[in-house]
Structures are given as structure tokens and as C-alpha cells.
Amino acid sequence: MKEIVVISGKGGTGKTSIVAAFAALAGKKVLADCDVDAADLHLVLNPRIEHREDFSGGKKSKVLEDKCIACNRCIEECRFDAIHYPVLGNGKTADTPWINPIFCEGCGVCVRVCPADAISFEPAVNGEWYTSSTNYGPMIHARLGMAEGNSGKLVTQIRQKARDIAGRDDIDYIIIDGSPGIGCPVIASITGADLVLVVTEPTLSGQHDLLRVAQLTSHFRIPTIVCVNKWDLNPDLTEQIEGEAKEHGVKPAGRIRYDNAITEAQIMKTSVVEYTGGAVSGDIKAVWQNVLYALG
Amino acid sequence: MKLAIASGKGGTGKTTIATNLALTLDDKGMEVQLLDCDVEEPNCHIFLKPKIESTAPVTVLIPKVIEEKCTGCGVCAEVCEYSAIAVIKGKVLIFPELCHGCGACKLFCPENAFIEVPREVGIIEEGKASGISFTHGFLNIGELMSPAVIDEVKKAAGDKEIVILDSPPGTSCPVIAAVKDADFVLLVTEPTPFGLNDLELAVGMARELKLPFAVAINRSDVGNEDVKEYCRREKIEIVLEIPNDRRIAEAYSRGEMVIHALPEYQKTFETCWEKIIDLHQNMMQAEQQEKTATES
Numbered sequence: 001m002k003e004i005v006v007i008s009g010k011g012g013t014g015k016t017s018i019v020a021a022f023a024a025l026a027g028k029k030v031l032a033d034c035d036v037d038a039a040d041l042h043l044v045l046n047p048r049i050e051h052r053e054d055f056s057g058g059k060k061s062k063v064l065e066d067k068c069i070a071c072n073r074c075i076e077e078c079r080f081d082a083i084h085y086p087v088l089g090n091g092k093t094a095d096t097p098w099i100n101p102i103f104c105e106g107c108g109v110c111v112r113v114c115p116a117d118a119i120s121f122e123p124a125v126n127g128e129w130y131t132s133s134t135n136y137g138p139m140i141h142a143r144l145g146m147a148e149g150n151s152g153k154l155v156t157q158i159r160q161k162a163r164d165i166a167g168r169d170d171i172d173y174i175i176i177d178g179s180p181g182i183g184c185p186v187i188a189s190i191t192g193a194d195l196v197l198v199v200t201e202p203t204l205s206g207q208h209d210l211l212r213v214a215q216l217t218s219h220f221r222i223p224t225i226v227c228v229n230k231w232d233l234n235p236d237l238t239e240q241i242e243g244e245a246k247e248h249g250v251k252p253a254g255r256i257r258y259d260n261a262i263t264e265a266q267i268m269k270t271s272v273v274e275y276t277g278g279a280v281s282g283d284i285k286a287v288w289q290n291v292l293y294a295l296g
Numbered sequence: 297m298k299l300a301i302a303s304g305k306g307g308t309g310k311t312t313i314a315t316n317l318a319l320t321l322d323d324k325g326m327e328v329q330l331l332d333c334d335v336e337e338p339n340c341h342i343f344l345k346p347k348i349e350s351t352a353p354v355t356v357l358i359p360k361v362i363e364e365k366c367t368g369c370g371v372c373a374e375v376c377e378y379s380a381i382a383v384i385k386g387k388v389l390i391f392p393e394l395c396h397g398c399g400a401c402k403l404f405c406p407e408n409a410f411i412e413v414p415r416e417v418g419i420i421e422e423g424k425a426s427g428i429s430f431t432h433g434f435l436n437i438g439e440l441m442s443p444a445v446i447d448e449v450k451k452a453a454g455d456k457e458i459v460i461l462d463s464p465p466g467t468s469c470p471v472i473a474a475v476k477d478a479d480f481v482l483l484v485t486e487p488t489p490f491g492l493n494d495l496e497l498a499v500g501m502a503r504e505l506k507l508p509f510a511v512a513i514n515r516s517d518v519g520n521e522d523v524k525e526y527c528r529r530e531k532i533e534i535v536l537e538i539p540n541d542r543r544i545a546e547a548y549s550r551g552e553m554v555i556h557a558l559p560e561y562q563k564t565f566e567t568c569w570e571k572i573i574d575l576h577q578n579m580m581q582a583e584q585q586e587k588t589a590t591e592s
Contacts, residue, residue: 009337011306011465016490037466038304038494058377079398089590102472102505107398108377146500149469152440180306180465181336184440204551205311205339212337215437234549263518266489 001166002295003159003174003193005034009209011180013199014229017262019177020044020271021284022291023136029173031134032162033141034155034189036127041177044269047132047139055142055157057150058106060124061099067118068096074110074119083110102147126150129158131165138165151179152188159189182216190217195294196224197253197287200241202234207241214248224250225294227287231255253294254287256280298459299572300333300478304494304501306465308484309514309538310334313565314462315343316554320565321458322427323555329456330425332432333474334464335418335445341432342551346425354433354448355414356441359401361388365409372401372410393440418445422452429456443473450474467501475502480576481509482535487519492526499532508579510572512536533575536568 006015006022016035023031023045033041063074075083075097082103085093099110101124111121126149129142140162142154162174178189190196196217200206210226217224226245231238242252257280265275273281301314311334318330332340359372359381368386380394381401392415402410420433431452433445442464450473453459463474475481481502485495495511502509511527516537527534538544538561547557555562 008306010339011337012308013306037468037471038306038497040305040490040493043489043493077399077403091590102476105396105398106377107396107400108375109398109400109403112375112400112404144468146497147467147472147504149472151466151468181334181442181470182437183336183435183442183470185468186336187438187440201549203549204342205337205548208339208342209337212437219438233545237549260518263488267520269489 001163001172001174002195003176004195004197004291004295005176005178005190005193006197006199007178007186007190007213008180008199009182009213010200010206013201013206014256014262015199016040016044016177017266017272018199018284018287019175021273022175022288024271024273025285025288026173026175028171029137029175030162030166030171031137031139032158032174032176033139034158034176034185035179036142036144036151036154036158036185037179039141039143042141044266044271045134045136045139046269047130047134047141049130049132051131052128054125055127055129055154056123057126057148057153058124059108059121060101060104060106061108061110062120063096063099064118064120065096067116069116069118070096071115072097073113073115077109077113080105127154129154131161137171152184155185155188182212186216187220190222191220193222195291196222197291198224198226198250199229200226201230202228202237202241207237207244210241210245211248214245214250218249223294225253225290226250227253227256229256230258232257251294253290254283256283256287297457297573297576298453298461298477298479300461300463300475300481301484302463302471302475302481302498303465303484304467304498305485305490308486308491310484311339311343311462312548312554313482313484313512313536314460315340316561317565317569318428318460319344319426319553320555320562321569324566327457328427329429329454329459331449331452331459331461333446333449333461335433335435335442335449336464336470338432338434340462343553344425344428344430346423346430348421348423351419351421353416354418354420354445355416356397356444357412358392358395358397358415359390359410360413361390362409362411365407367407369406371404371406375400375404417441420445420448420452429454442470446470446473467497471501472505475507476505478507480572481507482512482572483509484512484514485523486515487513487521487523489522491519492523495523495526499530508576510535510575512568514538515540533571535571535575536564538564
């Protein structure tokens with residue numbers, strides 16, 4: 001079983017469209033959408049949800065008003081500035097403090113310092129994750145609640161479930177759609193993977209962001225290859241990016257030309273390679289071949 | 297006026313809008329500050345080319361055990377909700393990347409055996425670009441806690457008439473850290489299924505945080521009409537539309553400002569700003585009236 005993660009550093013370079021195309025091209029595989037902040041893969045792969053489960057990223061504290069003695073110990077010790085006396089609708093200040101769930105990091109300090117045992121501490125439901133079937137194979141995806149944190153933990157759970165299914169059904173590949181950036185969810189999606197494919201674009205931003213991602217994958221010692229999407233927008237810069245990537249141990253995995261068919265396919269809710277037999281599909285097929293080659 | 301530029305989906309044009317809006321207003325003689333809060337992949341400097349005047353490390357406090365005082369009782373590991381501390385054979389092990397800095401270990405250690413020491417997780421740089429006061433931050437490679445660096449970038453906010461924040465993509469912790477105290481949020485999207493799906497998530501976040509917001513549509517003539525229909529249905533104002541102009545993509549690719557390469561767009565950004573100011577004033581007035589109504 002091989003795990004391939006598609007990330008980009010810079011957002012909007014075409015990760016999800018490329019993962020959807022890989023879904024159509026790969027043999028037996030499990031698909032995992034680990035861009036839990038802004039999951040889009042389901043819009044193309046049209047999953048049929050078979051099983052759903054609540055996701056809890058951690059616990060959340062809540063003041064029990066009838067027990068609270070308003071001693072303010074919780075306010076004094078909260079380092080996240082999450083506890084205040086709210087102003088009520090009538091303009092008056094409440095008698096007991098309130099813990100803002102958006103700022104609460106679930107550290108439990110308030111619960112433990114409260115002398116009146118007046119703060120509850122229960123696992124919060126921060127989202128849902130799904131095991132689904134698609135025309136391309138099983139898919140694991142999720143929906144994180146509004147303004148919720150702890151996306152790294154959710155990513156880890158999605159990957160674990162994908163591995164379980166791949167192991168159970170003797171599946172060759174796990175293809176993961178990652179998120180932009182280099183922080184918590186990205187790290188959670190790449191650690192221990194077999195290969196990272198970085199999708200970038202020939203812009204100074206794309207170039208800048210690729211270097212940060214290359215440093216990240218090298219920090220975690222994950223073999224990494226790069227493909228340049230919309231390469232013909234700036235052929236010189238494409239050349240330069242591929243050269244710099246090589247210096248960082250990141251081999252080129254091919255170029256994908258600019259083609260509006262990528263957007264059209266998205267609107268038709270299908271993958272590019274199924275939407276058109278045109279040159280852009282040929283480009284993506286070549287990238288997939290390079291992924292297989294890099295996996296050895 | 298503190299305006300945050302955000303989006304669920306990456307690569308929709310946040311940085312293009314933040315930088316061009318900032319420079320347009322600066323050219324008009326207004327006092328502008330730009331805070332690039334995308335500390336995982338900051339890009340504003342590529343376009344504004346600021347002259348950096350100062351650099352400072354961003355540190356978070358992490359616990360450190362005073363070995364002589366520690367009895368290996370294990371309370372610290374019990375109270376740490378983030379599994380950042382383990383006590384193995386009476387010895388305390390700390391995993392700094394997992395620490396949220398809540399202070400529980402120090403607070404509840406019966407032997408008072410903890411001190412807190414700073415640990416670098418990133419840097420911030422400040423400077424000037426034309427008349428614009430500029431600050432951005434870089435999360436160190438391999439670090440998880442981008443909100444700590446974002447908070448530090450935001451501390452640079454001075455008393456300038458206009459503060460523009462370029463937010464990271466997504467809807468979770470880093471985005472909330474960037475936008476939470478903004479006066480107004482501009483949500484950037486594109487008229488595609490992915491753009492619409494992620495706009496809905498971003499709208500959900502803005503509503504959850506009770507922040508006033510409006511929408512900007514980039515590459516407004518690609519894709520379909522669904523984003524506009526959604527905005528109409530939800531009564532969300534569209535204050536900016538930028539067409540899919542290949543000349544913009546090319547200028548962007550070279551790291552050039554749109555308003556320099558294509559001065560006709562200066563007017564577009566001016567109009568966008570006027571619309572935001574009007575909307576913001578109307579919302580403030582409506583809020584004031586509501587308050588007066590409740591009080592009487």
C-alpha cells in the first residue's frame with residue numbers, strides 16, 4: 001500500500017482537479033480529502049455516504065451558571081482570553097462569566113482551578129467525517145464545523161481510516177488531497193507518507209511557496225516531486241522553478257498546460273481526463289505515470 | 297477601519313486585492329497599513345517589495361522542568377490536554393511542537409518544578425512600501441502553531457486610518473486568528489463550484505464570528521452564475537468583480553502590481569473601497585438603531 005499526498009503551498013494551484021483526475025486514472029485506490037478546511041473533492045467525485053461519524057477535536061469548557069460563585073479564578077488563569085462577563089441584550093452585564101467556544105482551546109485549566117466545580121468539560125463535536133463509495137473507489141472525507149480548530153487531528157483520523165480500508169480490501173494506493181500552507185493540517189497529512197506531489201504554478205508566489213513546502217517535506221524526509229500547472233503562462237519561470245526544485249532534491253513530475261477544460265470539467269462535476277481527451281488530459285496522465293515511477 | 301481579506305478557497309486573489317487596494321488608497325494620500333497574516337505562505341512582499349527595517353523573532357512560552365525539584369509524580373502529564381508531556385520512569389519529557397502554552401503543567405505542579413522559557417516559532421519583519429506601513433511574518437518550517445505568529449503580526453497594528461489584513465486561506469484556527477477583530481471582512485471567491493462551496497464555508501465562519509462582510513469575485517467571467525445567485529439569495533453584497541484578464545495573470549506571475557501594469561484597474565479598487573465604507577457605515581447605523589430600540 002502506497003500513500004501519495006498532493007499539496008501545493010500556495011492555494012488554488014489545481015490540487016483537487018489533479019486528484020480527481022488521478023482518481024479516474026489509478027487502479028485500486030482509496031481517496032482521502034484531507035483539505036478539511038475547504039473540502040472540494042466531493043464536488044467532483046460525487047460520493048455516496050455509507051457511514052458518518054462525529055469528530056471531536058478535543059474538549060470544551062462551559063460555565064454551569066447555577067454553581068458558579070463568580071470568583072473569577074477561571075478568568076485569571078485562562079491564557080486564551082476566552083472567558084468574559086457577557087453583556088446581555090438589556091445592556092446589563094451577566095452575573096456569571098461565559099466561555100467563548102471559538103477562543104477556548106480546551107486546555108481545562110479553568111475546570112481545574114474552579115473552587116466550586118462549576119465548569120463542565122465535555123468532548124466537543126467539531127465536525128463529521130464520512131466513509132463513502134464513489135465510482136472510483138472508497139473515499140474518506142469530512143466536514144469541519146464552522147470556525148472550528150484542530151484540523152490536524154481530523155486529518156490524522158481520515159488518514160487512519162483510509163489506511164484501514166486499504167489494508168482490509170488489499171488496495172494499492174491511497175491518494176490524499178491536502179491543504180494549502182505548511183502548518184498543522186499539512187504536517188498531519190504528509191508525515192509518514194510514501195510520496196508528496198507538489199502542484200505549483202509559474203508565478204513568483206508559486207515559486208516562493210514551493211520552496212517553503214520543499215523545505216517542509218525535506219524536514220520530514222518525505223520523497224517529493226513537483227508538477228507545474230498552467231506552465232505555459234510563464235515558460236521561463238517554469239524552467240527556473242524546476243531547476244530550483246531539483247537543487248532541493250525535488251524532481252520534476254511534468255507540466256500541465258493552461259486549459260479552460262479544467263474549470264469546465266469542475267462545472268460538469270467530472271474529472272478532466274473523463275471530460276476531454278485533449279492535450280491537457282495527456283499532460284495529467286504523464287504526471288500520474290511519473291508518480292508511479294517515483295513510487296518505484 | 298480594519299479590513300480583513302479572506303477566502304475559504306486558496307488562490308482566489310486575496311493577496312492581489314489586499315496589495316492593490318492598499319496601494320490605491322496610499323496613492324490617494326490615505327494612511328494605510330498592510331498586515332500579511334498568511335504566515336505559512338506570505339506573498340504580499342513579492343508585489344509590494346517593502347524595504348524591511350526591522351526583524352524580530354516570534355516566541356511562545358514552553359515549560360521546562362527544574363530537575364532537582366521534580367519528583368516524577370506525573371501530574372503535569374495528566375493535566376496536559378495536548379499530550380505535550382509524558383512522564384516515563386519518573387522523567388518528564390516535553391514535546392514542544394504540541395504545546396499550546398496553556399500553563400497547566402506549571403500551575404498544577406505540586407512541587408513548583410516548572411519554569412517557562414521562550415521558544416522561537418517564527419519571525420516577523422516590518423518595513424515600508426511606498427507610504428504603506430508593512431508587516432509580515434514567517435512560521436518556521438515544521439512548526440504547527442501559526443496563530444502565534446499571526447497574533448504577533450497583528451500586534452503591529454498602529455493607529456493608521458486604514459489597516460488591511462491579508463488572511464490565510466481556509467476557515468479554521470489561523471483564519472480566525474487573522475480576522476476575529478476586523479471591522480469588516482471581504483471574502484474573495486471565483487465563480488466555480490469549488491469557489492462557491494468554499495465561499496459558503498467562509499460566509500458561515502464570518503456569521504459565526506458575527507463579522508460584517510461582503511464578497512469579491514475574481515475571474516468573474518469564467519465558470520457559471522451560481523456564486524452570484526447564491527449572493528442574491530443570501531442578500532450578500534458583491535463589492536468587487538475582477539474579470540479573467542490574461543494580462544492580470546501575467547502581471548501577477550511576474551510579481552507586478554495590477555494597478556501598475558494596468559492603471560485602468562485603479563478605479564476598480566477605488567470603487568470597491570467606497571462600497572465597503574458605505575456598507576460598513578450602514579451596518580453600524582442599523583446596529584445603533586437596534587440598540588436604541590432595545591434600550592427603549
